[in-house]
Amino acid sequence: MGFDVKGRDLVTYIPLVTSVGLAAYVVWQALGPKIGLVNPNIEKNVERVVNTMDIEDIGESISFCRCWRSKKFPLCDGSHNTHNKKTGDNVGPMCLKRNK
Template sequence: MEVISSLIRVTLPNYLKNLPVPASIMGIARLSGSEWLQLLPFVGMISLLSYVTYQAFRSKPPPKDSCVNLKIQKESSKVVNMVDIEELGDKVSYCRCWRSKKFPICDGSHNKHNEETGDNVGPLVLKRKEPLSATK
């Protein structure tokens, strides 16, 4: 703890007092190479602190593809689709990637999505054990 106290009370003030800070804007152009080297750690630290502060307080836009549903029924607070099980037929594929132009029915749009993103999403496939024609 004594080392930190000495650093803050003695070393840092002595360092700042000995910095070659020019008295005017034109004085910046007159600084020598060794004076620039003395200023480099100070300017670097101020730049780093400014950048970290900026990053902490800036408003960050949501990631581009953070939403799963990019365009389907965006006016609704929740997308819900109901299907009568009797109307399904023998087999139906439902979209799970939210990219289908025939949503909620899958149109294969997940293939392009998977190629672009490296994802592995596919449809939900519902099928009857026996075809509808055999049960009637």
């Protein structure tokens, strides 16, 4: 038992292997760059999204978005709940609070 392909038989597989490889390449070109994106749509016109905030402006507490779905990014607006329900993910905000 085993896989024994030689000579002329091997040539018959070339179109199949080429077709599968080409199809995989086309699918990867179409979907590959989109799969695994953390940021789906925030400030896509810049090279990298960077936000700054003065510590004095934070107040007693603040929640920063880590799911990249907030309409108030970089602040959390609760959109992670919808994202988690839709995808089965478990992301949530980074919450900072001042010690009293």
